[in-house]
Amino acid sequence: MKIPALLVMTTVAVMSGWPAMAGSAETATATAATTALTEVEAIERARFKAQVAVDVATLRPMLADDLVYCHSTGVCQNKQEFLGFVTSGTSKYLAMDIVSMKPRLIDGAVVVNGKMDIRVLADGKEQHFQGIYTDVYAKRAGRWQLVSWQSTKLP
Numbered sequence: 001m002k003i004p005a006l007l008v009m010t011t012v013a014v015m016s017g018w019p020a021m022a023g024s025a026e027t028a029t030a031t032a033a034t035t036a037l038t039e040v041e042a043i044e045r046a047r048f049k050a051q052v053a054v055d056v057a058t059l060r061p062m063l064a065d066d067l068v069y070c071h072s073t074g075v076c077q078n079k080q081e082f083l084g085f086v087t088s089g090t091s092k093y094l095a096m097d098i099v100s101m102k103p104r105l106i107d108g109a110v111v112v113n114g115k116m117d118i119r120v121l122a123d124g125k126e127q128h129f130q131g132i133y134t135d136v137y138a139k140r141a142g143r144w145q146l147v148s149w150q151s152t153k154l155p
Contacts (some may be wrong), residue, residue, distance in 0.1 A: 021148050025054055030142060033105045036144075037104075037110060040110040040137045041143050043144050044101065044112060044137075045098065046058065047059065049096075051061070051093055051096060052094065052095060054079065054092075056083055056086065056087060059086065062146055063082070063147060064079065064138065064147040065090075066078075066079075067145075067147060067149075068149070069082040069146075069149045070145070070149060071151060072131050073153075079103075081155055090122070090123075091120055091121065092120065092122075094119040094126070097117040097118075098117075100115045101114040101115075108138075109137065109138050109147075110144065112133075112134070112136075112137070113134050115130060115132050116130065116132075116151075117130050118130070128152045130138045130153075131152055131153050131154055132154060133149065134149075134150040135149045137147040
């Protein structure tokens with residue numbers, strides 16, 4: 001009796017665990033995505049903490065060299081300008097508390113949408129407001145870095 005080649009190949013694939021291997025690849029991909037989101041969420045929290053503490057040594061490696069950082073005021077800065085702003089004392093962040101944060105992995109980048117409760121000392125006056133933001137992280141040289149930030153002050 002002659003057995004068709006397709007039947008033999010299918011039987012060998014099933015018996016060798018081919019479907020399990022496909023499941024393993026899906027599991028590995030899901031695990032990598034979860035890891036990326038967890039890593040970026042931790043970096044995001046640490047970045048806000050460093051910004052409030054004016055800890056430039058911690059903040060600098062979190063920011064991409066080609067960063068575009070757009071404040072809720074509409075002012076956009078590159079990395080050096082943003083670090084200068086943080087250290088200038090013109091505006092001092094007193095608190096940057098996360099109300100909500102939703103990171104998503106999209107084509108190798110992590111896009112974060114969030115809401116924050118912010119207290120800042122600007123021009124000698126304390127301001128308290130909530131804002132929403134979108135930021136983008138890219139993995140470069142083995143670490144996640146912020147490449148874009150855009151925030152909007154809520155009414």
